[in-house]
Amino acid sequence: MKKNEWSKLKVFLLFIVILCNIPTSGYGGELVNTNFDSFGDWFQKNWIDDGSSISVDSTSPDPPNVLKFYFPSGYLGGNTPATVGFKIPNPVQEYYVQYYFKYSSNWEFHPVADKQMYIYTEPSHSDSHCAIMTHWGSLVFSVGGPSYPDGSRSFKSNPSFTPERGRWYKLNIHVKMNSPRGTANGIAEMWIDDVKIINATNVMYLLSNSSDSGFQSFNFSPVYGGAGSQKSHDDYVYFDKAIISTSHISGSPLPDKVIDPPITDKVPSFPQGLTIQGQ
Ligand SMILES: [Ca+2]
Numbered sequence: 001m002k003k004n005e006w007s008k009l010k011v012f013l014l015f016i017v018i019l020c021n022i023p024t025s026g027y028g029g030e031l032v033n034t035n036f037d038s039f040g041d042w043f044q045k046n047w048i049d050d051g052s053s054i055s056v057d058s059t060s061p062d063p064p065n066v067l068k069f070y071f072p073s074g075y076l077g078g079n080t081p082a083t084v085g086f087k088i089p090n091p092v093q094e095y096y097v098q099y100y101f102k103y104s105s106n107w108e109f110h111p112v113a114d115k116q117m118y119i120y121t122e123p124s125h126s127d128s129h130c131a132i133m134t135h136w137g138s139l140v141f142s143v144g145g146p147s148y149p150d151g152s153r154s155f156k157s158n159p160s161f162t163p164e165r166g167r168w169y170k171l172n173i174h175v176k177m178n179s180p181r182g183t184a185n186g187i188a189e190m191w192i193d194d195v196k197i198i199n200a201t202n203v204m205y206l207l208s209n210s211s212d213s214g215f216q217s218f219n220f221s222p223v224y225g226g227a228g229s230q231k232s233h234d235d236y237v238y239f240d241k242a243i244i245s246t247s248h249i250s251g252s253p254l255p256d257k258v259i260d261p262p263i264t265d266k267v268p269s270f271p272q273g274l275t276i277q278g279q
Pocket of ligand 1: 035036037060062063064065066240241
C-alpha cells in the first residue's frame with residue numbers, strides 16, 4: 001500500500017472510531033432481565049389456588065429457579081392461576097422479548113387455546129393486545145382487542161409449531177408498532193430456539209382512532225382456554241429467564257426487519273483534507 005493510501009486509510013479508520021462512539025440517546029437498553037430466583041421487578045395479581053410461585057427445576061436452561069403456574073385437577077377453562085407482569089415506565093414503539101417456557105410432561109391442552117403471555121398497548125391497556133398462545137397445541141401469535149370491530153382479531157399467525165411437553169424452549173419475539181395508526185405495517189417476528197417461525201410486516205396493532213401510544217405492559221398470564229372444559233389432573237406450565245429490551249437482545253437471533261429509530265445526535269460529515277503527522 002502506498003504511503004498516501006495508508007494515510008487515507010488511517011483517517012477513515014479514525015472516522016469510524018469517532019462514529020462508533022457517538023451516543024444514540026433515547027434508545028436501547030434492557031428493561032428487565034429476571035432469572036426468577038425471586039419475582040424481582042415483576043408484579044403479581046389475581047392469584048388463584050396459590051398458582052404462581054417460584055419453584056426449583058434443575059432442567060431449566062437457567063437453573064435452579066423458575067416461575068411456575070399450577071393448574072389443579074378440576075381447574076375450569078377461561079382462568080389463569082395468576083398474572084405475573086412487568087410494566088415499563090413509558091410506552092415504547094418497539095421491543096424485544098426473550099423467555100424460556102415448558103409445559104409439564106402431562107400437560108393437558110385446552111380444546112380451544114392456552115395462553116402464555118400478553119403485551120398490552122397503553123395507556124388504555126385495552127385498545128389492543130398481542131398474545132402468544134397455543135390453539136389445539138399449536139403456537140399462535142395474535143393481535144386484537146375490544147377496540148377492533150366486533151372484537152375480532154386483527155392479525156393472527158399460526159406457524160404450525162407444536163411444542164412438545166416436558167421440554168424447555170427459548171422463545172424470542174420482536175414487535176414494532178404500526179405507523180401511522182390504522183396502517184397495517186407493524187412488525188411481528190418470532191423465533192423458537194433461534195429458528196424463525198413468524199415474519200410478519202403487515203400487523204395493525206393500533207387502529208386510526210386509538211388513543212394508545214405504544215407497547216407498555218408484558219404479562220405472563222397463562223389462561224387455560226377459552227371457556228369450558230376443565231383439567232382432569234394437576235399440571236403445570238413454567239417460564240424462566242425473561243428479558244425485555246428496547247434494543248436487540250445480545251445473543252438472540254437478529255431480526256430481518258430492523259428499522260432503526262432516528263439518531264438524534266448530530267453525525268459529523270466525513271473529515272476532509274486531514275493528514276497524519278509524521279507520514
Ligand atoms: Ca432461572
